[in-house]
Each structure stands twice: as C-alpha cells, then as structure tokens.
Amino acid sequence: MRKIWSVSFIFLLTLVAAYIALKFDLKLGLDLAGGSHLVFEADTSKIPAERRITAIQGVRDVIERRVNFFGIAEPSVVTSEFERKDRIIVELPGVSDTKQAVYLIGKTAQLSFAEVKESSPSAVLMPANLTGADLSSAEVVFDRNTGKPSISIQFTKEGGEKFAAITKRNVGKQLPIILDNEIIQQPVVQEEILGGAAQITGNYTLEEAKQVAVQLNAGALPVPVSLVEERTVGATLGESSVKQSILAGLVGIVMVSLFMIASYRTLGLIAVVGLAIFATITLALYKIIPVTLTLPGIAGFMLSIGMAVDSNILIFERFKEEKLKRLIPDALEVSFGRAWDSIRDANVATLVTAFILANPLDWKFLNISGPVRGFAITLALGIIISLFTGIFVSRNLLRMFVKQK
Amino acid sequence: MILWMRYRLLYLAISLIVIGSGIFGYFSWGFEKGIDFTGGVVAEYKLPDGSVKVVKSEEERDILKNQGAVELKFEKVGPAIGPELIKKTLYALALSAGLILLWIAIQFKSFKFGISATLATLHDSLVLLGSFTILGHFFGAEIDFLFVTAMLTTLSFSVHDTIVVFDRIRENQKKNKEGIYILANKAISETMVRSINNSLTIIFMLVALILLGGETIKWFAVALLIGTISGTYSSPFVAVPILVTWDELEKKLKK
Numbered sequence: 001m002r003k004i005w006s007v008s009f010i011f012l013l014t015l016v017a018a019y020i021a022l023k024f025d026l027k028l029g030l031d032l033a034g035g036s037h038l039v040f041e042a043d044t045s046k047i048p049a050e051r052r053i054t055a056i057q058g059v060r061d062v063i064e065r066r067v068n069f070f071g072i073a074e075p076s077v078v079t080s081e082f083e084r085k086d087r088i089i090v091e092l093p094g095v096s097d098t099k100q101a102v103y104l105i106g107k108t109a110q111l112s113f114a115e116v117k118e119s120s121p122s123a124v125l126m127p128a129n130l131t132g133a134d135l136s137s138a139e140v141v142f143d144r145n146t147g148k149p150s151i152s153i154q155f156t157k158e159g160g161e162k163f164a165a166i167t168k169r170n171v172g173k174q175l176p177i178i179l180d181n182e183i184i185q186q187p188v189v190q191e192e193i194l195g196g197a198a199q200i201t202g203n204y205t206l207e208e209a210k211q212v213a214v215q216l217n218a219g220a221l222p223v224p225v226s227l228v229e230e231r232t233v234g235a236t237l238g239e240s241s242v243k244q245s246i247l248a249g250l251v252g253i254v255m256v257s258l259f260m261i262a263s264y265r266t267l268g269l270i271a272v273v274g275l276a277i278f279a280t281i282t283l284a285l286y287k288i289i290p291v292t293l294t295l296p297g298i299a300g301f302m303l304s305i306g307m308a309v310d311s312n313i314l315i316f317e318r319f320k321e322e323k324l325k326r327l328i329p330d331a332l333e334v335s336f337g338r339a340w341d342s343i344r345d346a347n348v349a350t351l352v353t354a355f356i357l358a359n360p361l362d363w364k365f366l367n368i369s370g371p372v373r374g375f376a377i378t379l380a381l382g383i384i385i386s387l388f389t390g391i392f393v394s395r396n397l398l399r400m401f402v403k404q405k
Numbered sequence: 406m407i408l409w410m411r412y413r414l415l416y417l418a419i420s421l422i423v424i425g426s427g428i429f430g431y432f433s434w435g436f437e438k439g440i441d442f443t444g445g446v447v448a449e450y451k452l453p454d455g456s457v458k459v460v461k462s463e464e465e466r467d468i469l470k471n472q473g474a475v476e477l478k479f480e481k482v483g484p485a486i487g488p489e490l491i492k493k494t495l496y497a498l499a500l501s502a503g504l505i506l507l508w509i510a511i512q513f514k515s516f517k518f519g520i521s522a523t524l525a526t527l528h529d530s531l532v533l534l535g536s537f538t539i540l541g542h543f544f545g546a547e548i549d550f551l552f553v554t555a556m557l558t559t560l561s562f563s564v565h566d567t568i569v570v571f572d573r574i575r576e577n578q579k580k581n582k583e584g585i586y587i588l589a590n591k592a593i594s595e596t597m598v599r600s601i602n603n604s605l606t607i608i609f610m611l612v613a614l615i616l617l618g619g620e621t622i623k624w625f626a627v628a629l630l631i632g633t634i635s636g637t638y639s640s641p642f643v644a645v646p647i648l649v650t651w652d653e654l655e656k657k658l659k660k
Contacts (some may be wrong), residue, residue, distance in 0.1 A: 031621070041483070082489055098474060101465075141458070228483030230516075236451065237621075244619035249615040252613035256606045263602060296551060302614055303558070303629065306607030314569065317599040342572035345512050346565040352508065353501045353561035357554060366494045366500075372554045379558070400437050 004367055006396040013294055014277050024287040029294035032242050034235030035093040037370065038102060039079035040225040042086040043315050047221055050221030051137070054388065056086050058218025059225060061211075062109040062180065063088055081364050088225065091370070092367070096234050102227055107180075111135065111219020114176045115166065125176060132219030134159025140209045143201060149209035150201040153216060160196020168192040175214070184215050245298040252302055253279070260309060264316050270397050271312040278308045278389040285381060294374030304382020314339045329402055344391070345382050354380035406546055409593045409641065416642040420528060427535010429543065437541030439549035442491070444484035449494050450474040494553045501528060501557060505564050512568075513575055517651055525644035529563040530556055532635040533628060540627070551625040559632025566603075566640035569630050571648075585652045593641045602655040604637040 032083055040063070047055045056079055064077040067090060076091040095101055111132030114125040134156055141152040155163050166175070170189045177185040187200045202214070257275065260268035282301065286293060318339045322331035357376035359366045450459045453473045460469065463481065470476060476659050502523055510519030533556055540546035573592035611633065614626040639653070 039483075041485075082493070083486070097481070187490075227481075227485060230479065230481040232476065232479040234476045234478065236475055237449070241619050241621060245614075245622075248613045248617035250611040251617060255609040255613065259602075259605060259609060296554065296625065299614060299618075299622055299625060299629070302610040306610045309606045310565075310603040313602045314601050317596075317602075323596070335475065340578070341576070342569045345509075345572060346568040348508060349505050349564040349568060350561040352504045353557050356497050356501050356504075357557055362556055365493065365496045367490070367497065367550075367553075369550060372550060375554055375558075 003396060003399050006392075008399055010277065010393050010396060014280055017277075017281045020284040020287055021280055021310075022294055023046065025282075026287060026293045027290045028242070029292045029297065029370060030091060030093060030231075030238075031233050031295045031371060032238045032293065033093055034233050034238040035091065036095045036098045036101065036230065036232040038087045038090040038092070038098065038105065040090065040106065041228045042088060043224045047223065050110075051217075051221060052086070054137075054214075054217050055221040055223050056088075056295060057214050057354070058109070058221060059223045060088055062218045063090060063105050063216045065182075065226075066104055066107075066180065067092065068105075070095070071226070080362075080368050089226070090200050094235070096232055098230060098232055102230070106225055106227060108224050109218045109376060110180060110222075110363045111216065112178050113166065114178055115170055116174050128162075128175075130159065130162050130166060132222055134162060135216065135220035137220060138213045138216035140206070140213050141199070142197075148201070149204050149206045150199050151204075151209055151216065153198050153200065153404050155196040155198075155231060157196065160194075163196065163198070164194050167198075168399060179215050179219050231264060241295055245295065249298065249302055253305060256305065256309060260312070266401070267312075267316050267319070268397070270394060270401060271309055271316070273397060274312065274394045275305065275309060277393055278386060279305070281389065282382060282385050285385065286378075287341070291377055291381065292370075292374060293378070294371045296371045297374030297378040300378035301382060302376040304379055304386060307347075308384060308386035308390060311339070311343045312394055314343060315390075315394070329399075332398060332402055340391070343387070345405035347387060350383055351380055354383070406590060407594055409590050410646065413646045413650065416646055420532075420639075420643060424528070424531045424535055427531060430538030434538055434542040436538055437545060437547045438487075439547035439552075440480060440482045441549040442487040444482050444487055446481045448479040450479040451477055467544060470537075477541060490550070490553065494556075497553075497557060498530070498560070501560055509564070509568065509571070513571060517648060518571050520559070521644045521648040521651065522564055522571065524647055525567055525639040526560045526563040526636075528639050529559050529632060529635040529645045530546055532639075533559055533632050536631050539629065540624075546624045546627065551622065552628050555625055555628035555632060558629060559636055562607075562633055563636035563639055566600055567644040570640050570645055571606065572649075574645075585649055589645050589649050593645060597641070600637055600640065604633055607633050 011289065042056060042059050044052050044055060060077055060079050067075045068079055070092070072092055072094055074093055078089050080087045082088060090105060092098075092101060109132070113128040113130040115128045117124045117126050136154045136156050136159070138151055138153045140149050142148065143150050167189045171191060173189060175188045175189050176183045177187070185200060187202070204212070253275070257272045260271045262268070264271065282304070285291070291297070315335050318335035319331055322334050325331070354376045356366065358373050358380065359368055362368060446461055446463050448466060450458045450460065451474060452458055457477070458469070458474070467551045468478065505526070506519040506523045509522050510516045513519070537546055537548055537552065541548070570592050573596050574588050577588045577591055592610075608630065611626050611630045615623055615630065618626060
C-alpha cells in the first residue's frame with residue numbers, strides 16, 4: 001500500500017513540476033539575454049576612514065537612482081570590497097549601448113542648495129552659494145521631544161558661515177536641496193541658523209530619514225568613480241548561445257539515456273524515467289526560486305545530469321553484486337542502503353565546493369561573479385534534487401517494478 | 406582478483422609524465438592568459454557582410470558600430486582584476502580543499518584518508534593546469550574566470566570518485582581484517598565499472614557541450630572534461646596507492 005502512495009506522490013509531483021516548467025518563464029542572465037555588466041571603482045582615498053562606508057553607501061544610492069532613470073527592467077547595483085578597494089557592480093539587462101550609461105553613472109554626485117526667489121508669475125530657483133563641498137556630514141537623529149527620526153546636518157566652518165547668511169535671508173521660505181538636478185528635500189527655514197549645525201525635521205519614517213541622510217552624504221562626500229570592468233553581450237550572441245546550449249543539452253541527455261539503457265536494460269530505462277523527472281523538477285525549481293540562468297549555469301545543469309545518474313549507477317552496480325547473494329527484493333533494499341553512504345559522502349564534498357563558488361554570504365575574500373555563481377547554484381541545486389530523484393524516485397519505481405516481476 | 410596495487414610504480418610514472426609535460430609546457434610557453442588575468446579589451450563584431458571580427462581595442466568600437474556592425478560582445482577589464490582573481494582563487498582552493506579534507510577525515514575517522522584524497526585532487530589540479538599550457542600553445546585556449554571555476558569543480562569531482570572507492574575500503578574493513586593492501590585491490594575492482602560508467606555519462610554531456618555548445622563555453626567544457634577524466638583516474642591510481650603506501654610505511658616504522 002505504501003508503495004502505491006509513494007508512486008502516486010511522485011506522479012503528482014512530476015505533474016505539478018511539469019505545469020510550472022511550462023507555465024513560467026526562465027530568468028536569463030546577461031550572457032543569454034544580452035546586457036551589460038559594469039564595475040566601477042570608487043576612489044575613497046580622500047575620505048576619512050571612519051566615513052568610508054557612509055560614502056560608499058551614498059555612491060551606491062546615487063548610482064542606483066541614475067540607473068533607475070534609464071527605465072530598464074531589473075537593473076542591479078551592488079557594492080563589493082576586496083582588500084580595501086571599493087567597487088560598485090552595475091548590471092543592466094538589455095542595454096548594449098553602454099557609452100552613455102557609463103558616462104551617466106560615472107559622474108560624481110553634485111549636491112547644491114537653492115534659494116526660492118518670488119517673482120511673477122512663478123517662483124524661480126536660484127542656486128545658492130552652497131554646495132556639497134560645504135557640508136561635512138549628515139546623520140539620522142531622534143528628536144528629543146517627539147522621538148521622531150530627523151536628519152542632522154553639519155557644515156564645514158566656511159559652509160556654516162554661508163549657511164547662516166542664507167538662512168537669515170530666507171526665514172519662512174523653502175530652501176530646496178538638489179542632488180543631480182533633482183530636488184530631494186525642501187525644508188522650510190524656521191530661523192537664522194548659526195554655528196553650522198542644522199536639523200531637518202518632518203514626518204519621516206526611519207527608512208525615509210536614512211535615505212535622505214545617505215543622499216546628503218553622497219553630495220557631502222563626493223567620491224569619484226571610474227570604470228574598471230565592462231562586459232557587454234549583444235542580444236544576438238545571447239540568442240544563439242541559448243539555441244546552442246539547448247541543442248547540446250538535448251543531445252547529451254539522449255546519449256546518456258541510450259547509454260543507461262544499453263548498459264542496464266530495464267533498470268536503465270527506470271533510471272531514464274528518473275532522469276526525466278529530475279529534469280522536470282529542476283526546471284520547475286529554476287522558475288520558482290527563480291534562478292538566473294547563465295551560460296555556465298547551463299553547463300552546471302548538464303553536469304548535474306551526469307551526476308544524477310551516478311547515484312543510479314552506484315545502486316545498479318551494487319544490485320548486480322547483491323543479486324547473487326540474496327533474493328531480488330532484498331538485494332534491492334540492501335543495495336540502496338549500502339550505496340547511500342558513498343552517495344551522501346561524495347555529494348557533500350561537491351556541495352562544499354559549490355557553496356564556495358556561489359559565495360552566498362558574499363565573503364569578501366572570495367569572488368562574487370554572476371556567471372560563476374550561476375554555475376555553482378545550478379550545480380548545487382542539481383545535486384540536491386538528484387539525491388531526491390536518485391534515491392526516493394528510483395527506489396519506489398524499482399520496488400514497483402521488482403514486485404511485478 | 407587483479408592486484409592493482411602491484412603496479413604502483415607504473416601509475417606513478419604515468420602521473421609524472423602527464424604532470425611533467427605540463428611543467429615543461431609551463432616553462433616553455435606559459436599560459437595563454439585571457440583578459441580576466443591580463444586586463445585589456447576584447448570585442449567581437451558581426452560585420453554587415455556576415456563575417457565576425459575580433460577587436461582588441463576600444464577605439465574601433467564606435468567606428469565599427471557606425472559602419473553597421475552588430476556588437477556581439479564587448480569586454481574590458483582593468484589591470485587590477487587579474488591579481489585579485491589569482492588571490493581569490495587561491496583562497497577558494499585552499500578553503501575547499503581544507504573543508505573537504507576535514508569532511509573526509511571526520512567521515513572516515515582518519516586523516517590518512519583525508520590527506521590521500523586531497524593529494525589526489527592536487528594531482529588533478531596540476532594535470533588540468535599543465536594541459537592548458539599545452540592547449541593554450543597549440544590551440545589558443547585561454548585561462549579565464551571560467552577556467553578557475555572548472556578547476557574548483559574538478560576538485561569536487563576528483564573527491565567524489567575517491568570517496569566512492571574509500572567508502573568500499575571502509576565497508577570491507579568492517580567485514581574482515583585483511584590488510585589494507587588486499588582491501589584496496591578488492592575495492593578498486595568492485596568500483597571500477599561504476600567509476601567508468603559514471604564518468605562516461607558526464608563525458609557524454611561535456612562532449613555534447615564542447616561540440617555544440619558554442620565558442621563561449623567550449624574551453625570551459627574542455628577544462629571540465631580534462632578534470633573529469635583526471636579525477637576518475639586519480640581515485641584508484643593516485644589516492645588509493647598513496648593511502649596504501651602510507652599505511653605500509655607506517656607499519657614498517659612501528660616495527
């Protein structure tokens with residue numbers, strides 16, 4: 001009775017997986033869909049050490065806003081650090097004309113303040129003689145009375161004097177703060193502010209306040225960035241890569257299937273069914289998680305197919321031996337039991353390597369590379385799923401088959 | 406029963422010849438380093454007449470694009486990336502090798518097993534590195550990011566097979582108290598068909614990838630193929646001989 005349940009469960013699972021595999025789209029990486037991978041290095045040499053992290057955050061934020069301005073789907077902007085070198089990695093799917101993108105992203109952030117001059121028929125913004133260079137820092141503080149988050153800004157000595165003059169002229173008026181030609185804040189001046197320290201209060205959530213502080217810092221700590229790496233793949237190349245790898249994959253699977261059937265006959269056929277289930281579940285998981293499929297990722301998938309049949313081969317070879325010693329159903333169970341130790345130990349070793357290649361915790365002393373990560377993730381997923389199909393699926397299919405025999 | 410361990414010197418000779426050729430290749434030609442290591446620009450364009458042009462400078466980018474060429478690929482890597490890649494690779498190799506050694510040592514309750522397996526993976530890494538000096542010289546195979554990935558994958562493949570053989574030795578050890586020499590011969594005989602069959606399935610997939618998968622991952626697949634073959638060979642013919650020899654030496658020293 002249990003066998004029937006297990007087999008029905010496998011059947012149902014495969015159906016669901018097949019539905020998902022057909023229904024959803026695969027997420028393709030830059031090398032398959034076309035797009036650009038840009039790495040900028042930030043020059044933080046002029047930034048005091050304790051403000052480096054804030055400065056990089058600011059740069060990242062500024063770049064992200066510029067990238068979003070391009071209006072492309074799912075751009076990604078992340079930072080990485082290795083031996084005190086700060087990098088910002090920008091991925092732009094579908095962008096192949098990178099010249100303008102590089103120019104726009106690479107500009108140093110410009111922060112300035114403006115005065116509002118009332119003149120008919122509408123108000124005009126006049127750039128005030130106060131820029132990011134006059135600002136020394138910005139941070140989130142909590143208002144002592146209300147407990148609400150607000151942003152505290154500190155000017156340099158010279159900046160403080162300019163700020164005092166500007167605030168004196170503009171009491172009761174707005175003082176827009178502009179970053180990269182975009183107004184990020186329009187605080188109203190309550191009174192003349194002396195001493196070079198000011199506070200922007202308002203109905204901020206903590207997140208919003210942090211965001212404003214990061215933006216102000218980006219202007220206060222101008223960090224020049226330069227392009228150190230660019231990898232652009234045109235859509236044409238990506239398309240042909242997809243076609244080629246699908247063909248290679250199919251040919252490979254057919255060869256493996258023929259080989260398994262030729263070597264193990266009926267057992268081999270069951271392994272091939274197991275393999276088909278493996279491929280379906282894997283594809284479904286790629287789509288659910290979703291895994292961004294890259295060219296090396298496809299190689300990882302193909303390798304994992306080779307490894308998925310390995311557990312079957314291990315068990316079948318064992319079965320050949322055990323068959324001579326005991327009854328067939330017993331021999332089957334014993335083979336599964338004995339082969340499990342080596343299957344587990346061997347696959348854990350591969351998972352360890354896949355973990356290091358994927359570097360999911362973003363360890364700084366290891367590589368963070370999209371294609372390599374894609375390879376490691378598909379390989380690791382393949383191994384985990386193959387443990388399930390190689391053991392659970394094959395075992396139950398075999399049990400059913402052996403019983404009928 | 407075949408006494409595999411009788412031919413240990415032969416295995417040593419084979420490995421020395423293969424690795425020796427690699428070392429020879431390294432000192433004669435070195436590696437064909439891709440831009441991931443050297444820095445620079447590599448771009449590919451499909452010209453209006455259908456031909457593909459490879460360009461190694463950034464200046465021609467605009468000119469070619471204006472002439473109606475389609476940009477297939479453009480890669481520009483700064484000079485700082487290469488040295489970092491080497492460093493990070495070494496960290497990754499050391500970390501994986503260390504963790505795998507530890508895992509085997511724990512599973513088999515003996516560092517002898519762990520170190521023998523790790524030495525076999527070192528053997529495979531050297532074979533792979535060496536063969537790419539030769540492939541680089543004669544066929545222009547470059548080492549790049551993906552080659553590094555292939556090297557780490559080889560590490561795990563190699564261990565994969567070794568564990569299967571070691572596991573047999575461990576299992577047989579429980580049943581009878583024959584010396585490791587006999588146990589090792591038995592284990593190799595018992596796992597040989599499985600090792601070959603499994604490698605064949607992986608080889609099928611990789612050969613399909615090499616022949617049909619396109620230029621971008623061709624050499625990556627070749628590197629994985631060499632790693633797989635070497636990894637399969639090194640389990641019975643490098644890891645086990647080291648284990649057996651070690652055991653014998655240990656016993657001699659105790660006497």
